[in-house]
Amino acid sequence: xxxxxxxxxxxxxxxxxxxxxxxxxxxxxxxxxxxxxxxxxxxxxxxxxxxxxxxxxxxxxxxxxxxxxxxxxxxxxxxxxxxxxxxxxxxxxxxxxxxxxxxxxxxxxxxxxxxxxxxxxxxxxxxxxxxxxxxxxxxxxxxxxxxxxxxxxxxxxxxxxxxxxxxxxxxxxxxxxxxxxxxxxxxxxxxxxxxxxxxxxxxxxxxxxxxxxxxxxxxxxxxxxxxxxx
Amino acid sequence: xxxxxxxxxxxxxxxxxxxxxxxxxxxxxxxxxxxxxxxxxxxxxxxxxxxxxxxxxxxxxxxxxxxxxxxxxxxxxxxxxxxxxxxxxxxxxxxxxxxxxxxxxxxxxxxxxxxxxxxxxxxxxxxxxxxxxxxxxxxxxxxxxxxxxxxxxxxxxxxxxxxxxxxxxxxxxxxxxxxxxxxxxxxxxxxxxxxxxxxxxxxxxxxxxxxxxxxxxxxxxxxxxxxxxx
Numbered sequence: 001x002x003x004x005x006x007x008x009x010x011x012x013x014x015x016x017x018x019x020x021x022x023x024x025x026x027x028x029x030x031x032x033x034x035x036x037x038x039x040x041x042x043x044x045x046x047x048x049x050x051x052x053x054x055x056x057x058x059x060x061x062x063x064x065x066x067x068x069x070x071x072x073x074x075x076x077x078x079x080x081x082x083x084x085x086x087x088x089x090x091x092x093x094x095x096x097x098x099x100x101x102x103x104x105x106x107x108x109x110x111x112x113x114x115x116x117x118x119x120x121x122x123x124x125x126x127x128x129x130x131x132x133x134x135x136x137x138x139x140x141x142x143x144x145x146x147x148x149x150x151x152x153x154x155x156x157x158x159x160x161x162x163x164x165x166x167x168x169x170x171x172x173x174x175x176x177x178x179x180x181x182x183x184x185x186x187x188x189x190x191x192x193x194x195x196x197x198x199x200x201x202x203x204x205x206x207x208x209x210x211x212x213x214x215x216x217x218x219x220x221x222x223x224x225x226x227x228x229x230x
Numbered sequence: 231x232x233x234x235x236x237x238x239x240x241x242x243x244x245x246x247x248x249x250x251x252x253x254x255x256x257x258x259x260x261x262x263x264x265x266x267x268x269x270x271x272x273x274x275x276x277x278x279x280x281x282x283x284x285x286x287x288x289x290x291x292x293x294x295x296x297x298x299x300x301x302x303x304x305x306x307x308x309x310x311x312x313x314x315x316x317x318x319x320x321x322x323x324x325x326x327x328x329x330x331x332x333x334x335x336x337x338x339x340x341x342x343x344x345x346x347x348x349x350x351x352x353x354x355x356x357x358x359x360x361x362x363x364x365x366x367x368x369x370x371x372x373x374x375x376x377x378x379x380x381x382x383x384x385x386x387x388x389x390x391x392x393x394x395x396x397x398x399x400x401x402x403x404x405x406x407x408x409x410x411x412x413x414x415x416x417x418x419x420x421x422x423x424x425x426x427x428x429x430x431x432x433x434x435x436x437x438x439x440x441x442x443x444x445x446x447x448x449x450x451x452x453x454x455x456x457x458x459x460x
Contacts, residue, residue, distance in 0.1 A: 008279035049238035056312035
């Protein structure tokens, strides 16, 4: 503000939200077809412009609602992207937000009036501008969080099996994890309560159901598990 | 971009950097006097405007250099602040960056031609706009990092004592830590190598010097220590 006052530049500010969904097996990404204005093959994150009276978070919420009908999703600010030529039409700085949701909870709410679709992370179409960089950074952030916190629990049914939890971690890290190793590590956190019930869907023998020990969970939310590091 | 195209707003984009410094005893914050344009009592983070051809990180680097003469400090993007009325003159979105440096390394480089000064975190003057919120968020981020990673090591001399390291952690967390507890926890990480030398400055008996076990440090950078949680 002291020097080079004359050089300051007016920008548009965009909000782009990366919505990951877990469907029980894999991680998906919610994209919207922006065919109308750009070209029909280009998909986009949940993006739009900041308007004069909104805060950044309010704008991100509104844009997600306008594009998908989804409301009340906690969007976390990820990073702001500002390469000079990221938008070839006009200098635009984009504030990226992200969230991780359960696909089943939201599938029906995304009505057909919207042009939004879930894509497998392994089969993403071409994305607008630097949206692929945004997705990469969001995955990195998700993995970092998942290595420390039991973030995944919120994406599973209230009662779940260890194999279901393992599927979620495998989806987040895009890898397979040794079954016994995973089971040993997750149980050593003492964050799970073993129930007297079994889930019969997956095998004849069935798998024991667990639920989160909520008291310990909140006590230990700042105590890091670090599954993946060793 | 689909709806409400007409409502998009042109903003100025500011960069504001929060530079923390450790002087061996306490954490300080680098502020600059913006008296020329606002009022003489108001201090500011290292702030300025984005210009047309810069990326956000380039602009933050340039602004820090222009205001302090400091170069080659790794600035990490913290958060973007965009409340509609945060700057009363014009709608401005500010991308905040932060860094933690050793005060001794930089004191002499901040020449008298600049109006920058180090302030104790406990005695901050009135700050411009929402800069106090930015500082609060940066402290939170610093504490979170310090609870997981040995980030502090880079702020100490190559050989240091456990009490010196403890001072740094106490400065970051703004608290006193039990001496034996700290010593036990930090040694249990196996990240320190005990040397055969003693530092005689602090007491007659002296305190053993340690250095970072660099091999283990890089191996374990993703393994979290979590001093403060328990």
